Amino acid sequence: MKRNIAVLQGDGIGKEVTRGAVEILEAVAQRYGHDFEFQYGEIGGGAIDSTGSPLPDETVEICKNSDAVLLGAVGGPKWDDQPAHLRPERGLLKIRKDLNLYANIRPISYYSSLSESSPLKKEFIEDVDFVIVRELTGGLYFGKPSERVEKEGKEAVVDTLFYQKSEMKRIIELAFSLASERKKKVTSVDKANVLESSRMWRETAEEIAKDYPDVILEHMLVDNAAMQLIKNPKQFDIIVTENMFGDILSDEASVLTGSLGMLPSASISTNGPNLYEPIHGSAPDIAGKNLANPIGTILSAASMLRLSFGLEDEAKAVEQAVETVLEYGLRTGDIANGQPTITSTSEMIAEIKANL
Amino acid sequence: MKRNIAVLQGDGIGKEVTRGAVEILEAVAQRYGHDFEFQYGEIGGGAIDSTGSPLPDETVEICKNSDAVLLGAVGGPKWDDQPAHLRPERGLLKIRKDLNLYANIRPISYYSSLSESSPLKKEFIEDVDFVIVRELTGGLYFGKPSERVEKEGKEAVVDTLFYQKSEMKRIIELAFSLASERKKKVTSVDKANVLESSRMWRETAEEIAKDYPDVILEHMLVDNAAMQLIKNPKQFDIIVTENMFGDILSDEASVLTGSLGMLPSASISTNGPNLYEPIHGSAPDIAGKNLANPIGTILSAASMLRLSFGLEDEAKAVEQAVETVLEYGLRTGDIANGQPTITSTSEMIAEIKANL
Ligand SMILES: CC(C)[C@H](C(=O)O)[C@@H](O)C(=O)O
Ligand SMILES: CC(C)[C@H](C(=O)O)[C@@H](O)C(=O)O
Numbered sequence: 152m153k154r155n156i157a158v159l160q161g162d163g164i165g166k167e168v169t170r171g172a173v174e175i176l177e178a179v180a181q182r183y184g185h186d187f188e189f190q191y192g193e194i195g196g197g198a199i200d201s202t203g204s205p206l207p208d209e210t211v212e213i214c215k216n217s218d219a220v221l222l223g224a225v226g227g228p229k230w231d232d233q234p235a236h237l238r239p240e241r242g243l244l245k246i247r248k249d250l251n252l253y254a255n256i257r258p259i260s261y262y263s264s265l266s267e268s269s270p271l272k273k274e275f276i277e278d279v280d281f282v283i284v285r286e287l288t289g290g291l292y293f294g295k296p297s298e299r300v301e302k303e304g305k306e307a308v309v310d311t312l313f314y315q316k317s318e319m320k321r322i323i324e325l326a327f328s329l330a331s332e333r334k335k336k337v338t339s340v341d342k343a344n345v346l347e348s349s350r351m352w353r354e355t356a357e358e359i360a361k362d363y364p365d366v367i368l369e370h371m372l373v374d375n376a377a378m379q380l381i382k383n384p385k386q387f388d389i390i391v392t393e394n395m396f397g398d399i400l401s402d403e404a405s406v407l408t409g410s411l412g413m414l415p416s417a418s419i420s421t422n423g424p425n426l427y428e429p430i431h432g433s434a435p436d437i438a439g440k441n442l443a444n445p446i447g448t449i450l451s452a453a454s455m456l457r458l459s460f461g462l463e464d465e466a467k468a469v470e471q472a473v474e475t476v477l478e479y480g481l482r483t484g485d486i487a488n489g490q491p492t493i494t495s496t497s498e499m500i501a502e503i504k505a506n507l
Numbered sequence: 508m509k510r511n512i513a514v515l516q517g518d519g520i521g522k523e524v525t526r527g528a529v530e531i532l533e534a535v536a537q538r539y540g541h542d543f544e545f546q547y548g549e550i551g552g553g554a555i556d557s558t559g560s561p562l563p564d565e566t567v568e569i570c571k572n573s574d575a576v577l578l579g580a581v582g583g584p585k586w587d588d589q590p591a592h593l594r595p596e597r598g599l600l601k602i603r604k605d606l607n608l609y610a611n612i613r614p615i616s617y618y619s620s621l622s623e624s625s626p627l628k629k630e631f632i633e634d635v636d637f638v639i640v641r642e643l644t645g646g647l648y649f650g651k652p653s654e655r656v657e658k659e660g661k662e663a664v665v666d667t668l669f670y671q672k673s674e675m676k677r678i679i680e681l682a683f684s685l686a687s688e689r690k691k692k693v694t695s696v697d698k699a700n701v702l703e704s705s706r707m708w709r710e711t712a713e714e715i716a717k718d719y720p721d722v723i724l725e726h727m728l729v730d731n732a733a734m735q736l737i738k739n740p741k742q743f744d745i746i747v748t749e750n751m752f753g754d755i756l757s758d759e760a761s762v763l764t765g766s767l768g769m770l771p772s773a774s775i776s777t778n779g780p781n782l783y784e785p786i787h788g789s790a791p792d793i794a795g796k797n798l799a800n801p802i803g804t805i806l807s808a809a810s811m812l813r814l815s816f817g818l819e820d821e822a823k824a825v826e827q828a829v830e831t832v833l834e835y836g837l838r839t840g841d842i843a844n845g846q847p848t849i850t851s852t853s854e855m856i857a858e859i860k861a862n863l
Contacts, residue, residue: 235700235706238700240700240701244701269628270627270628270631270737270738271626271627271628271737272625272626272627272628275626291668291701291702292701294665297702297703298703299703299707302671305671305672305673306671306672306673306707307669307670307671307672308669308670308672308703308704308707309650309667309668309669309703309704310667310668310702310703310704311665311666311667311668312647312665312666312667312668313663313664313665314663314664315658315661315662315663316661316662316663316664317661317662342751342754344591344594344596345596345600345647345648346647346653346666347653347654347655347664347665347666348664348665348666350591351655351662351664373754373755374754374755374757374758375758377733377755377756377758377759378758378759378761378762378767380759381626381627381737381759381762381763382626382762395698396755398698398729398730399729399730399733399752399755400733401730402730402731402733402734403733403734403736403737403759405734406734406737406738407737411734
C-alpha cells in the first residue's frame with residue numbers, strides 16, 4: 152500500500168516525538184511491505200518565526216494532498232506575548248477548520264503497569280476504558296461576534312456559542328457508531344438546564360438514538376460529568392460533547408490513569424485526511440533534551456494505521472510493542488514515578504521498534 | 508444581636524438539612540444571647556407545585572427583607588420533563604439575579620478523618636486548602652440571544668457569553684481581597700487563547716493585581732486547570748473564574764477530598780443579603796429517610812454567622828463542633844466509606860448541637 156503522510160512537527164518536544172513516530176511507521180512499512188512517503192510542513196511558533204503565519208498556506212496544501220496528517224505539538228513561552236492572531240495555537244484552530252476536522256477522539260484506558268503514576272486510587276481506575284468524542288469545529292471556538300462592545304457607554308465583551316443542528320448530528324452519530332462496536336453506551340454531556348444550544352443537543356441525541364436501538368443513551372450535565380469522571384470513571388463507554396466542554400473534560404480525563412504522555416488522539420475529517428496527534432503539549436522545559444515520552448505520538452500513528460489506512464494488524468503490532476516495552480519496565484521521566492532509571496526518548500523509540 | 512434569616516428549604520433532602528442548620532443556629536442564639544428569627548419561603552419544585560412558579564414573588568420579598576438567606580437544595584425527577592421556565596433550577600438562577608448574588612465562594616479543604624472517602628491518593632490531597640470564587644450572574648448563563656435561529660434555511664442555535672468589564676472587576680477584586688488574608692495567591696482561570704471575553708478577563712485581572720502588590724497573580728487556561736485540580740490540588744489558594752468555568756471546576760474540585768456532602772458555599776450580594784447553601788443537590792433517592800448529611804448546610808450556616816453577621820466566635824464554635832463529631836467517628840452514609848454503623852441525619856444534628 153502506498154500512502155502520503157503529512158508530518159507537522161511543530162514546536163518544543165514536537166520534533167522529537169514525531170521523529171519517533173515516523174521511525175516506527177517506516178519500520179512498519181518495511182516489515183509489511185508498504186510505501187509511506189512523508190512530507191513535512193510547518194505549524195505553530197516555528198512557522199510564525201519563518202513565515203509570519205502560524206499555519207502557512209503551503210502547510211495546508213501539503214495536508215490536503217496527503218492521506219493522513221501526523222502532528223506533534225505547538226507553542227512555547229517565546230510566543231506567549233504575541234497578539235492573538237500571531238499565536239501558535241491559532242495554527243491548530245485554523246487547521247481544524249481548513250481540514251474540516253469535526254471530531255476529536257480520545258481513548259482513555261488503564262495501563263496496569265502505570266497505576267502508580269495516577270493521582271487516583273487503583274480501585275477507581277482499574278479497567279477504565281472509555282472514549283471522549285469532542286466536537287471540534289463549532290461552538291464558542293468559532294462563533295461570531297467575538298469582540299469588545301459598548302453597552303450603555305460601558306466596556307463589555309461578547310463571545311458566541313453557535314451550532315447548526317447538522318453539526319450536532321454528525322458528531323453524535325459518530326459517537327453512536329463507535330459505541331455500537333464497544334460497550335454500547337453513549338453519555339451525552341450538555342448543560343441543558345441553562346443553555347438553549349444544549350437543549351438542541353439533547354433533542355438531537357434523542358433523535359439519533361432511535362437509529363441505534365442496542366445502544367443506551369444517557370444525558371449528563373457537564374458539572375456532574377466533571378465530578379463523575381473522578382468519582383466513577385469506570386461507568387463510561389463513549390462520552391460525546393460540544394467543543395468547549397470537550398476541551399475541559401478531555402483534559403481532566405487525561406490525568407486519571409497517570410498516562411498523559413501516552414495518550415493518542417485522532418481528529419476526523421468530514422471529507423479529507425484525518426489528523427493524529429498526542430494529547431500532550433510542547434513541553435518547552437524538556438524540549439531537545441531527549442527526555443520526552445514518544446508513546447503518545449507513536450500510538451497516534453497506530454490510530455492512523457487503523458483508522459485512515461485500515462491496517463488493523465499493523466496498528467495492533469505497534470500497540471503490542473508499546474505494551475511489551477512497558478512491561479519490561481522502560482519508563483520515560485513522566486511515567487517513572489520515582490523509579491531510579493529513566494529511559495530516554497531515543498532509547499524508548501529504539502526499543503519499541505525492536506519489539507515490532 | 509437580632510437578625511432575620513430567610514430559610515428556603517427547597518426539595519428532596521433540602522428540608523432535612525435546613526432543619527438541622529436551623530436547630531444549630533437556634534442553639535447558637537440561645538448560647539450566645541442572640542435573637543434569630545426565621546421566615547420560610549418556597550423555591551424549586553415544591554414552589555412550582557403550589558404556586559406555578561419556581562421562585563414566587565413572595566419568596567423574593569422574604570429574602571429581600573432578611574439579613575441572610577439559608578437555602579437547602581432544589582429539583583427532583585418529578586419536574587425533569589417540565590419546559591425550561593417551569594423547572595426548579597430556574598428558581599436558583601432567578602434568585603441569583605434578583606438578589607445580585609455576583610460571587611459564589613466555595614472553600615475546599617482536607618479533612619484527615621475523611622481521606623479514606625476520597626478517590627485520590629492521600630499524598631495528593633493532604634493539606635489541600637483552597638477557595639473557588641465563581642462569578643454567578645453573568646456569562647453564558649444570562650447572555651442574550653439564547654435561542655433557535657435559522658441560518659441559510661437551516662436549523663441552528665445560539666447562546667451568548669456576555670460580560671461587562673465592571674462585572675469582571677468586582678469578582679476579581681473579591682478574589683484578591685480574600686487572597687490577601689490567606690496564602691496570597693490568585694489563580695485566574697480563563698480560555699484566553701480562544702475567547703475574547705477571556706482576554707478582557709485576563710487584562711482586568713492584571714489591572715487589579717496592581718492594587719495588591721503582596722498577592723501573586725497566576726493565569727491558567729481552563730483545560731489545564733481541570734488537569735491541575737487533580738494532578739496537584741495543593742498548589743491553589745484562590746481560584747477565580749467566570750460563571751460556566753466556575754460551575755464545572757467547582758464541582759470537579761468538590762470530589763477531590765471525599766467530602767462533597769460536607770462542603771458549604773456562600774453567594775455574596777452586591778447590595779443585599781447573602782445566600783448560604785450546601786453544594787450538594789436534593790438527592791431525591793434518600794429524601795425523607797433520615798440519611799442525608801446535614802454538615803454541608805450546617806457549615807453554610809457557620810459561614811453566615813461569620814460573613815453576614817460578623818460572629819466569628821460563633822462560627823468557629825459550629826465548625827469546631829463538626830470536627831469533634833467527625834473525630835468521634837460519626838459518619839452519615841456518604842462519608843462512611845464502608846464503615847458498618849452509619850449515623851442518621853437527626854443523630855448527627857443532635858451530636859453537633861451537644862458539642863457546641
Ligand atoms: C491550544 C488550544 C486552542 C486547544 C483547544 O482549546 O482546542 C487545545 O487546548 C486542545 O485541546 O487541542
Ligand atoms: C442547577 C444549575 C442551574 C446550577 C448552575 O449551573 O449554576 C448548579 O449546577 C449550581 O452550580 O448551582
